[in-house]
Amino acid sequence: MTGTGSSTTLVPEPYVWTEPPLGDAKSAPTAFYTDPEVFRAEVQHIHLKTWFFAGRVEEVPQPGDYKALNTVGGPAILVRGEDGVLRAFANFCRHRASILLEGCGNANSIICPYHAWYYRLDGTLAGAPGMREVPKFEKPPHGLIPIRMEVWEGSVFLNYDENAPDLLTHLGNMPELLGSHRMGDMVRTWHVEIETKCNWKLLLENAMETYHTGIVHAATVGAQRSLSFPTVGEWHCIQVQANRSIAVLGQEPPFPVIEGLSEQSRKGTYFTLIEPTTQFACAQDCMWWLAVRPVAVDRSVLSVGGCFPRAYTELPDFAERAAPYYKRWEAVALEDVGILERQQVGLNSILARPGPLSWRDDMVLAMNRWVLARLPAHIRDGMGA
Ligand code: FES
Ligand SMILES: [Fe+2]
Structure with missing residues (x-):
């Protein structure tokens, strides 16, 4: 996956996709989401070898x-x-x-x-x-x-592989883009775990495209537009364009913009995927994570947690100001889980076939490729991938 610009800069583009040409790219074979053997191979070759x-x-x-x-x-x-x-x-x-x-x-x-x-x-x-x-x-x-x-900026990562590259190597140029959010100075104030009946990859793919937001989230966040960043390292990034925080619904954000936030970071909310299972979403006033724990080929646990700059958490009315964020994070996560469980049921059809991707599915394609590249050839071939 390469961008149309330099792959070492962090200049956003409409989509990060050069081949196969739009019109030829398809979603992954259904076995990618339904076959227990594929799941076992992912655990062995990906989850037990990377940072989570x-x-x-x-x-x-x-x-x-x-x-x-x-x-x-x-x-x-x-x-x-x-x-x-x-x-x-x-x-x-x-x-x-x-x-x-x-x-x-x-x-x-x-x-x-x-x-x-x-x-x-x-x-x-x-x-x-x-x-x-x-x-x-x-x-x-x-x-x-x-x-x-x-630990990076207050976030704890684990890895079962002693020989895996260190965390900073894995993160590549992510710290450059997200540095001005100063997540190390943030405090986790909210957390939920949601048990889901879908494959772990569906939860993360969904979180990296805004094609669905106007439909699935019509009652909450609504339609969004995003730009994609070519990245270096084991991560992907889009930025949902909005000049104020989208971490609350239909109101002026109750918290100010993070002090010292970079010019690019003021333009919207970053949605990142740190391969394979961690998403950090960084808005102008807070960050929240989505971390997925694969349980079985069609079962996953979604952890969602929210963090604010420490100074905000010390305000006397912090709890009142933060409440709408928690409501939004949980409501949107449940809307996503609802559609993804439907998607999993559809994928289980013996008649299900890969479908044509939209240009707005660029990160879905990038993520599919990242996983496929790490699976043994016989698993890929067995799926027809
Ligand atoms: S003391 Fe722990 S299992 Fe026996
Ligand atoms: Fe969504």
């Missing part, structure tokens, strides 16, 4: 704060140690694998609810009742298993 969003550092600000989450590689926890360092571990006991923590909270140590082995906040095994009588047992090899973690 796990939350925000301010969700676990104090020593002992933890957050448990389900990931495509299994249960995980983020824990802040007594030394103030944030770490990520697999959330299971090294004895016989019980889950250790659930939800969010604060703890002095991590105690297994099954046979009470207990771990320090840095993951080391502190005690294992009755194990002194067991020959050859030693505590040091049985600490919690760390998961690779990196």
Whole structure:
């Protein structure tokens, strides 16, 4: 996928698409969204090898704060140690694998609810009742298993592949475009998780095109126009053109424009996809994420969360001002999920065939290609892709 301009600059274009010619490009084969074998290949070759969003550092600000989450590689926890360092571990006991923590909270140590082995906040095994009588047992090899973690601008990413390129390499020139939003100075104030009956890719494709917005979101955000950015790195970007925040509906945005926001960023809201499952949407006054957790070929969990600059969250009337944003984020997400579950049902038809793409589907094509390029040849060939 290359743009019609330089691929190293961040100048928006109507669409980022050179071939195949418009009129020849088609949506992906239906097996891409319906075949469990394709899903298994995606997990193995994509999800377990790339960075995915796990939350925000301010969700676990104090020593002992933890957050448990389900990931495509299994249960995980983020824990802040007594030394103030944030770490990520697999959330299971090294004895016989019980889950250790659930939800969010604060703890002095991590105690297994099954046979009470207990771990320090840095993951080391502190005690294992009755194990002194067991020959050859030693505590040091049985600490919690760390998961690779990196933080960018307050957002925590995990990766199950020790050999994957680092997060900044993955993000390419994204920090250049989104830098002036200063997401590191933002605070997550709202979050929902929505269980969906559709393939993970449908949720993300939908979030990267405005072809549908005038129809699916007629009662909320309405029709939108976007420009596409040629990008460098494992991400895609469009900007919905609007000279004021589209994170609230039908009213003047209750919050001012972020201080120091770049000229380009004032022109609209960026919708990005950090491959493969993380979307950051950045408006003039806030950011929100869509992070998708693939569960099965036709099941996904959609996490949506909203963040505002810290100074806004300290205003005495913050909750009142922020309420319409939360309402909009949830309403629009549910509208999308509604249509995507219908799309999944249609894709399940034995008569379903790839359809011609619109020029407004440019990011859908880019995203399909990104995934297809990472699947083994026999899977691609088996789909007719
Ligand atoms: S499974 Fe944790 S102590 Fe036995
Ligand atoms: Fe939508």
